[in-house]
Each structure stands twice: as C-alpha cells, then as structure tokens.
Amino acid sequence: MPRTPSHTEQQILRGLTSGDTLQYSYIFKEYYSALCLFAARIVGEPGHAEDIVQDVFEKLWQKQSYFADLRHLKDYLYKATRNAALNFLKGARHSQERQAIFLDGQEEMTAAEDLEVIRTEVFREIYREIANLPEQCGKIVRMSYIEGLKNEQIAELLDISLQTVKNQKTRGMKLLRMRLSPVVFALFSLFSHHS
Amino acid sequence: MAPFSNDPFDIASLISRSRQGELTAAEQAELDAWIAAKDEHRRLWESLHNEAGRQQQVQAMAQFDEAAALERFLSGKPAPRKVFPMRARWQWAAAVLVLAFGVSSYFFLIQPNPSSILTGGKTSVQDIPPGKNGAILTLADGTRLVLDSMANGTIANQHGTEISLKDNELVYDATAATGEAAKNTITTPKGRQYHVTLPDGTEVWLNAASSIEYPVAFKGEERRVKISGEVYFDVTNRSWQPFVVETGDMKVEVLGTSFNINAYANEQTTQTTLLTGAVKITPAHASAADHKARHKILVPGQTAILSKTDTPAEPSLTVTESIDPGKITAWKNGLFNFDGVDLYSIMRQLERWYNIDVQYVGKPENVIFKGKMHRNTNLSDVLKVLETMDVNFELKGNTLYVK
Structure with a gap:
C-alpha cells in the first residue's frame, strides 16, 4: 500500500535526522511501551525488555538516520528490538526454551515473529488511543481499564460523583471507537499539546 | 480468494x-x-x-513506564545498565541470612584487634539495650496513641476510616471514609523504628527519631506525604496518582519505586537514594521558574545530595553514582553499616538508636570505620568494637563521653 508521506510525517522523519527532541519524543511515546512488550515476549522478562528498548532508542538517536516514511521507521524499530532481544538471549543462557523458539531464522523475521508484530501493532494502536484521550476522560478510562478499579473506587479516589465517572467512561469508550484515522489523530494531539 | x-x-x-x-x-x-x-x-x-x-x-x-524512560533519556542520563533486582523482600531474606551466620552479635572490622575485644575496653558495667519496634500515632484531632503498648484490634475510627493493629502493624480501612481525609502522623522517638503500610499499599519503614505525615485515604490528583528523619519507601504504582514526598528542603516526586530518604536535621545533607524505578528531586526552596532547571531525575543506584550549608536561596543539588544501595538501607534490614562512615556520623546514629547523648572530651581523631553490625546489639558490645579503632568511651547514665 504505497502512499505519499504527509507533510507532518515528513517533519517527524526529518526531525530524527536533525536531532529534534520534540519529534524524537513523539516517536518514543508512540513505540516505547509496545516495543517493550514485544521484547518481553522474546526474552521473557519485563525488566530486561526495558533495557533492550532503551538501547534501541539510543542507537536511533545516535545514528540520526533518514527514513523514507513512517513504515520504514516502524520496520527498523521492530527489527532492531528483535535483534537486540536475540543478542541478549545469546548472552544470557538461562532461558533455553525460549531461545529454541526464537533462534531459528536469524536475519528475516519468522512467521511466528510476524504474527507477534501484528498483535503488538494492534494493541499499540489501542494503547495510544487511550493515552490520547482528553485528560479527565483518559484518566478514568486508564483507572478502570488498566488498573482494573471499580466505578465506586474511581469516584472515591478522584473525589467526583459516581455519575461523572460513568459519563466520562462512556464518553471515553465512544471516542475510542469513533476516532479519526490513526495518523491524523495522533498528530492532532501532538500539536495541541505544544500550541 | x-x-x-x-x-x-x-x-x-x-x-x-x-x-x-x-x-x-x-x-x-x-x-x-x-x-x-x-x-x-x-x-x-x-x-x-x-x-x-x-x-x-x-x-x-x-x-512499562515510558514517561520515566523518556525523561531519563532527555535529561542525558545513561539508561540504567542494570536494574537492581533486589526488591524489599529479597533484602529481608538477605538480612535473615546474615543473622543465621552471625552467631555473635558483631563480626567484622577492617583491623580487628583481638586483644582489645577480649579485654572489653573501658566500658563501664552499666549497659543500654538496643532500640526496638514502636512508634507514636498522632490522629487528626491531636490524640496520641503509643503503638508499642497496644493490643491487636481497632484502635481508632476517623470519619469512617477504621484504623486497627494486626500483629503490631497499623492497617487502614478507608472503604467507609467520608469527607475530607484526616491527616495522621507516625513518630518514632529515639530508640524505636517502625514499619507501616499506608492506605494505598505503599510500605514505609521509619528509622529512629523520624516521622511521616499522611492522609488516612489518598484522594485527588496526587499522594502527598511529609517526612523527617530517615525513611525507606516501597511505593505502590499508580500511574494516575503520583506519590510526592516532602522534607523541609527537598521534594521527591515518585514515578513508582523504592528509595531511601535521609533528612535528619542534625546531618549536613539531605540524601535520597533510589533502589528501583525513578524519582524526580527538587530543592523545596526552588522558585517556580527555577523548578524545571533545578530538578534531577535519579536512576537506580544513584543518590541525590542536597547540602544544607548553602544558603536556602541557592541549595546545591548533586547526584552521585554507584553507592552500594545495600549500605544505605542497611538500617531497614537490621544492620549498622559503618563502611566508610566517620566517627561523628556513627555517634549520631548511636544517639538515635540507643537514645543517648554523646559528648566529646577534647577533640577525638575523626576515624573512618569499616564493617557491619546488627542493630539488635547492646550498646556496650558496639562500643567494644569501636574501641578497637583507638577511640575511648565512658558511659555515665544516658550520656556517652567520647575521648
């Protein structure tokens, strides 16, 4: 599905070659948690996953590479994370079972890894949608969906009425469904923070 | 298809x-x-x-805490090479292990001098037992309860929040809480330490001569507590409600984490050491405009040191690397860690733990010590070990003379 990169997409990609922290932060926020989860699935430990992904971002920063479009950048991030995770496993001999699953097929991603990328990307979208919800609404959706709190507990903790919690939650879930297309929405929220 | x-x-x-x-x-x-x-x-x-x-x-x-990771990156700090896997429970386990090996009450010094241990030095016959668990709970209405002398069961009820003691630990039940959350304070006098679980599940260890003020239910935008003395925190992660600790001169914003704060008024510095997670440190007197420029983000293993000798308007906040975190939190695990600690600092620790006053006779040389001891040790045994470094002590009542 080739398409011409939008102007703002170009800004982000150019920002990466010129060491622009604003654009870099945007990429970091978009992909950090998802790549950590992807790496954790390979190495089996969340703590090591964060180290691995931080290395990937440090290298991205140092290289200041040029990417033709976001797709190439995404592809680079997942492959770099996967390779770093495999290197980590080679170093640490403790989880041989997982190595057996992931070590066949060094250069190209395996079919199983491709499925992991698909799964991670779908949930990354959902996760970013929640992160980009308006402030109060987003907070309530996070408390309920991510922290698993009951409506009564949320009302209590935020010192607001039970009805407000219910309204904001419904609104949040609706926004998640009726949202604009991914890139447009993400960019809108990026610039609204800095305007 | x-x-x-x-x-x-x-x-x-x-x-x-x-x-x-x-x-x-x-x-x-x-x-x-x-x-x-x-x-x-x-x-x-x-x-x-x-x-x-x-x-x-x-x-x-x-x-995964992307906000903390990004801040760490943008502030130019290297990513933490190694996350210290030693969580609180492990540290307790380690302490138990040490106890199992340490049959006698003290065990090593850099220059053990057997003869002076055997002769027992010049300590007088009178002795002082070590500190123990206990604290004073001050309720919002000013009522004071001595926690070490109370039996299990409900001890107070404030605006629907029930406070009870279970196995010598305070437990808060805020399910029926109404209205404004009342503030409680736990204070340990000299010679007492205390462990408490706050209403949000955060675990807190108070060293001797320390205090913590907190609401009986955490409501609103952030969880805010005030402390004095030395306190170790293992904070329950709540991404939507940051945890903030204030001392007189330092503000620590917690991004989900365990750390130690030493803020005794009679020490030269206020220090925060991070064990896991991330924290943001700001001098309490920094102006709003300054705030952003002055704060420091710590990565595990780092200590933020705020010097008290500077003028309040310009406190100097510095960060040091790779202090052995086990040393900083030794007290919580039942040990004195005297590695690289000078005589005067050790004496301040003994004053707090044995509830004594220390007086110096002349100007004793400021020796640097090495080694560890169990805090569950009578004062005379601690002094015997310290005497091997050519320091002399004389105990009269509750006053210890150092020569």
Whole structure:
C-alpha cells in the first residue's frame, strides 16, 4: 500500500535526522511501551525488555538516520528490538526454551515473529488511543481499564460523583471507537499539546 | 480468494481499521483472505476479539513506564545498565541470612584487634539495650496513641476510616471514609523504628527519631506525604496518582519505586537514594521558574545530595553514582553499616538508636570505620568494637563521653 508521506510525517522523519527532541519524543511515546512488550515476549522478562528498548532508542538517536516514511521507521524499530532481544538471549543462557523458539531464522523475521508484530501493532494502536484521550476522560478510562478499579473506587479516589465517572467512561469508550484515522489523530494531539 | 499482503504492518493496519469499521470492500476481502489462509492467522484474529485478553494486553503494555524512560533519556542520563533486582523482600531474606551466620552479635572490622575485644575496653558495667519496634500515632484531632503498648484490634475510627493493629502493624480501612481525609502522623522517638503500610499499599519503614505525615485515604490528583528523619519507601504504582514526598528542603516526586530518604536535621545533607524505578528531586526552596532547571531525575543506584550549608536561596543539588544501595538501607534490614562512615556520623546514629547523648572530651581523631553490625546489639558490645579503632568511651547514665 504505497502512499505519499504527509507533510507532518515528513517533519517527524526529518526531525530524527536533525536531532529534534520534540519529534524524537513523539516517536518514543508512540513505540516505547509496545516495543517493550514485544521484547518481553522474546526474552521473557519485563525488566530486561526495558533495557533492550532503551538501547534501541539510543542507537536511533545516535545514528540520526533518514527514513523514507513512517513504515520504514516502524520496520527498523521492530527489527532492531528483535535483534537486540536475540543478542541478549545469546548472552544470557538461562532461558533455553525460549531461545529454541526464537533462534531459528536469524536475519528475516519468522512467521511466528510476524504474527507477534501484528498483535503488538494492534494493541499499540489501542494503547495510544487511550493515552490520547482528553485528560479527565483518559484518566478514568486508564483507572478502570488498566488498573482494573471499580466505578465506586474511581469516584472515591478522584473525589467526583459516581455519575461523572460513568459519563466520562462512556464518553471515553465512544471516542475510542469513533476516532479519526490513526495518523491524523495522533498528530492532532501532538500539536495541541505544544500550541 | 483475494491476494493479501505479506507485510505484517499492512495486516495490522487492516485489523485496526476494521475495528473502526473503516475498511473498503476490497480491503475487507484482503483481510478475510489473510484470516482464512492459515490456522495461526485465524487464532490470532480470534484472540483479538477476546475482551479479557485485550484488557490484559493493554495492562501488560502499561507496566512499562515510558514517561520515566523518556525523561531519563532527555535529561542525558545513561539508561540504567542494570536494574537492581533486589526488591524489599529479597533484602529481608538477605538480612535473615546474615543473622543465621552471625552467631555473635558483631563480626567484622577492617583491623580487628583481638586483644582489645577480649579485654572489653573501658566500658563501664552499666549497659543500654538496643532500640526496638514502636512508634507514636498522632490522629487528626491531636490524640496520641503509643503503638508499642497496644493490643491487636481497632484502635481508632476517623470519619469512617477504621484504623486497627494486626500483629503490631497499623492497617487502614478507608472503604467507609467520608469527607475530607484526616491527616495522621507516625513518630518514632529515639530508640524505636517502625514499619507501616499506608492506605494505598505503599510500605514505609521509619528509622529512629523520624516521622511521616499522611492522609488516612489518598484522594485527588496526587499522594502527598511529609517526612523527617530517615525513611525507606516501597511505593505502590499508580500511574494516575503520583506519590510526592516532602522534607523541609527537598521534594521527591515518585514515578513508582523504592528509595531511601535521609533528612535528619542534625546531618549536613539531605540524601535520597533510589533502589528501583525513578524519582524526580527538587530543592523545596526552588522558585517556580527555577523548578524545571533545578530538578534531577535519579536512576537506580544513584543518590541525590542536597547540602544544607548553602544558603536556602541557592541549595546545591548533586547526584552521585554507584553507592552500594545495600549500605544505605542497611538500617531497614537490621544492620549498622559503618563502611566508610566517620566517627561523628556513627555517634549520631548511636544517639538515635540507643537514645543517648554523646559528648566529646577534647577533640577525638575523626576515624573512618569499616564493617557491619546488627542493630539488635547492646550498646556496650558496639562500643567494644569501636574501641578497637583507638577511640575511648565512658558511659555515665544516658550520656556517652567520647575521648
């Protein structure tokens, strides 16, 4: 599905070659948690996953590479994370079972890894949608969906009425469904923070 | 059957847009063909429709603290090479292990001098027992309860929040709480330490001569507590409600974490040492404009040191690397750690733990010590060990003379 990169997409990609922290932060926020989860699935430990992904971002920063479009950048991030995770496993001999699953097929991603990328990307979208919800609404959706709190507990903790919690939650879930297309929405929220 | 892309990002995009109901007929046919092509595809597609599974995936992603990681990166700090895996429970386990090996009450010094240990030095016959667990709880209305002398059961009820003692530990039940959350204060006098679990599950260890003020239920934007003395925190992660600790001169904002704060008024510095997670430190007197420029983000193993000798208007906040965190939190694990500690600092620790006053006769040389001892040791035994370094002590009543 080739398409011409939008102007703002170009800004982000150019920002990466010129060491622009604003654009870099945007990429970091978009992909950090998802790549950590992807790496954790390979190495089996969340703590090591964060180290691995931080290395990937440090290298991205140092290289200041040029990417033709976001797709190439995404592809680079997942492959770099996967390779770093495999290197980590080679170093640490403790989880041989997982190595057996992931070590066949060094250069190209395996079919199983491709499925992991698909799964991670779908949930990354959902996760970013929640992160980009308006402030109060987003907070309530996070408390309920991510922290698993009951409506009564949320009302209590935020010192607001039970009805407000219910309204904001419904609104949040609706926004998640009726949202604009991914890139447009993400960019809108990026610039609204800095305007 | 329609052809479909081999690129995982194309398929992921089709799935995301089908969730939004945005697919064209041709795209829908492509997605259907992909799903039908392999059993693994169909199983992935089905798993994406499992609501409990979706929530679990999002929760798994939320456990990674991207905000802290980004701040660490932008502030130019290297990523923590090594996350200290030693969580609180491990430290307790380690302490138990040390106890199992340390049959006698003290065990090593850099220059053990057997003869002076055997002769017992010049300590007088009178002795002082070590400190123990205990504290004073001050309720919002000023009522003071001595926690070490109370039996298990409900000890107070404030605006619906029930406070009870279970196995010598305070427990808060705020399920029936109404109105403004009352503030409570726990104070340890000299010679007492105390462990308490705050209403949000955060665990707090107070060293001797320390205090913590906190609300009986954490409501609103942030969880805010005030401390004095030395306190170790293991903070319950709540991404939507940051934890903030204030001392007189330092503000520590917690991003989900365990750390130690030493803020005794009679020490030269206020120090925060991070064990896991991330914290943001600001001098309490920094002006709002200054705030951003002055704060420091710590990574595990680092200590932020705020010097008190500077003028309050310009406190100097510095960060040091790679102090052995086990040394900083030794007290919490039942040990004195005297490694690299000078005589005068050790004496301040003994004053607090044995509830004594220390007086110096002349100007004793400021020796640097090495080694560890159990805090559960009578004062005379501690002094015997210290005397091997050519320091002399004389105990009269509650006053210890150092020569």
